[in-house]
Amino acid sequence: MITFALSKGRILDDTRPLLSAAGIELADDPDTSRKLILATSRPDVRIVIVRASDVPTYVRQGGADLGLSGKDVLMEADTEGLYEPLDLGIAACRLAVAVPEATDYAALIRRGRRVRVATKYVQTARAHFGLKGVHVDLIKLYGSMELAPLVGMADAIVDIVSTGGTLRANRLREVEVIAPITARLIVNQAALKTKRDAILPIIDSFARTVATLARP
Ligand code: ATP
Numbered sequence: 001m002i003t004f005a006l007s008k009g010r011i012l013d014d015t016r017p018l019l020s021a022a023g024i025e026l027a028d029d030p031d032t033s034r035k036l037i038l039a040t041s042r043p044d045v046r047i048v049i050v051r052a053s054d055v056p057t058y059v060r061q062g063g064a065d066l067g068l069s070g071k072d073v074l075m076e077a078d079t080e081g082l083y084e085p086l087d088l089g090i091a092a093c094r095l096a097v098a099v100p101e102a103t104d105y106a107a108l109i110r111r112g113r114r115v116r117v118a119t120k121y122v123q124t125a126r127a128h129f130g131l132k133g134v135h136v137d138l139i140k141l142y143g144s145m146e147l148a149p150l151v152g153m154a155d156a157i158v159d160i161v162s163t164g165g166t167l168r169a170n171r172l173r174e175v176e177v178i179a180p181i182t183a184r185l186i187v188n189q190a191a192l193k194t195k196r197d198a199i200l201p202i203i204d205s206f207a208r209t210v211a212t213l214a215r216p
């Protein structure tokens, strides 16, 4: 049995064509079903539905053999024991620094005082500002990062941006891109050895579909 860890929402919506091409159709609709383990059209493949930020943990600990995860989540996670064999090129966005429209960002990070940064991506933000020699006080949030500067709780945020619509709606401005983000296929290293014959064809199928989608 192959167990695949997925999160509802963006990643699942965007990767359904990849799953279908690998012959994996969900037996239940994850948006209406309360089941956490979903059977698929393949008797040897099941899907577990977990929080986006928990996908790397399930795969690393062997609760799942394979998973689909955003690079933003992987950058924050402990990826020891994980392979990341494939960039799926979907759910594309970027991890960026944003500040209120009126903020002079260059002056903000030059002034030598600590900069208050609100984010869900604490490790990644710490590493980014550390490399720039900017001292930051990180404020861990679990969502709606855009709110923090508006209520005076932070000077900047680090969040994923796709169209920039949410930033604009909250009068924030993107000032720096930390990393481009796409969804990745991740694999438990031990499972790849013990279940090689089942896992490799799935990776190959995903790779072929990704190549087809990338073609203009
Ligand atoms: P949770 O609800 O468990 O806190 P989440 O809110 O991060 O997780 P999603 O919003 O479904 O869950 O995002 C999952 C992943 O999809 C993100 O980690 C990111 O890689 C990608 N993603 C999220 N929003 C966008 C977007 N607007 N455009 C492109 N990719 C996105």
Ligand code: MG
Pocket: none
């Ligand atoms: Mg979300």
